[in-house]
Amino acid sequence: MSGGKSQIWLLALTLLWVLLIPMQPTAIYLVFPLYFLYLQVLDDIRGVIAVIGATAVSVFSQWTNLTAGAILGPTVAALVSIGIDYAFKTLWKVSAEREELIAELLETRSQLADTERAAGIAAERQRIAHEIHDTLAQGLSSIQMLLYVAEQELKKTGIGDDEAETILKRIDQARTTAADNLGEARAMIAALQPAALSRTSLEGALHRVANGIVGTEVTIAVEGDEHQLPMRTEASLLRIAQGAMGNVAKHAAADRCHVTLTYGDDEVRLDVVDDGCGFDPAAVGERPRGLGHIGLDAMRQRAAEQHGTLTVESAPGQGTAVSIAIPVAEDTQAPERRATALTQVEDPGEHPEETVR
Template structure:
């Protein structure tokens, strides 16, 4: 519990007990100073009635939020306080509670009216009771009432201002705490995204470098070895037997080196692409994923499937893997359809599901664009090939992801 909450709790306890304590003090003073002019039975009766009236409203906290009932309560309290002060001026000590309850339980004009009424009742007590006023102290009573009313209304206005400022500061502090909590969450998410992007960038850099090395090996070493082997085969037919044996050994070494170079080139490709082309690799991926997650998955190939540059096939295969992974984690789908389309100048992979969907236009908590880490990496991989990634989805209507990249043939330049 905060210091402010603890202070408020103690103040509520004090103001709950205070009216009854002041009423008890006023009654005690009246009984001690009793004169023949004070009707004790009437005083005790009014004291009990006042106690019952306050208890009736204090034991029903839900009534304190209703303006009409609080106006009724205060009117009754004012009548009872005035009656007690008329009977015995020492009850002015209790009438002071009218200020407290006016500020605590009334609002707006009623609060100011309560302060004025209480000031008028207190003025009777200040002048020693109604007998003195009736004997000619009306002007004094009016003057005291006026001064007390002005002071009390001014004090109420000041207290109201302080109360509003305090509530505004408390609200601002609460909003500041909430904003700090959101900022911390956004920073944590940003840190996670940054780490993920670093990993993806590192993986992409490693893959790009390995593929560059593979192209260099293929275009230089492997091609050179193949040329050497061809030349040796031509020479072999024109040599005598002693020399032919050395040429044969050289040819065998060239064949082994060429096979090793080709294995190195294939080693940098994804395992599924090392032994199959893109449609077969995605088909195998879809079958394995469907069997693992028990979701109906269908792959359709349109156009003329033809070998593409390794970067193109790797990008589309990774896009299919990430899209299926997102379906498994988030969509709750019962059916997934994949379409691989070979167009004249582009290759397009579409992945559609009938899952829960999401709002692709919604911003993330840190203000970044839509989508999770996987979609960010997928988009970056496709954009590195001058391609594009489109996402269509809405809550409850499934999701469609389309990855489109240039149709760069084998041996073509990126």
């Protein structure tokens, strides 16, 4: 039944009750179910006003025989009815909020499981890329160098061209086969790297992420002496930047977002600042874990895995600033850098004097 029809029906019942009171004094007791109908149909201040009005009618209908019981009875019944209605509505609201939290928790658990699964897959792909680089690719590069050295030493022996032709042909075939397989190894390593980083630098990858943000103007700036970072550090910074810019697009309602990548001597910093609606980080942090701040938790975890820190500064109506600082030790850069730069290594057969990175 629609709201208007319910109110008309309730008004008709009230008029019928008022007409019955002079005819049958016991009809006054029908006011009790009317209280609950008022509070149910008129679920705002109008319901309380209707209860007060019905109580007044009940009291004044007994004016000729007015007693303390005639006043207290309807009055107490009205107060009890309002109290019961308030208690039930509060329980209903709490139940609805709990149901919403449970639904959010289930959704968050599903998202967390997908995130952990994706993180596990990415970590395994990265591990395999390192293994291929450190074993297969390096071995094939060494074979090419050894074959080149063997070719040069064979030419120095003074053996006749006719006799050396067959040997040199076999050496050339072996070098070609090793080069082809090295190319396949490089392609596998490139395919196993994070998608954006495998095609461009970290700055370029950030631009690719920014280009996918709709509704907010995103600018990218790089400060300091830009240099190659360990692959794990670059991947972590990229994923954190994706999460931060994703939060800006989904929640901040911002017009502008500025992303700054700063290269320092012993650390790299990433700052994501927006002019959006902001929020209270303390209030978000007090929520049950996984409810409402899974994105921040994931970014903190990624930063912690690289021994870094993540700081969030925000206030309602004042925008948000997310800052990540990750230390970069000099002795940890070289091995990782080889894996990222492997696709750029030239054929050692062309420049045998160079050491393969």
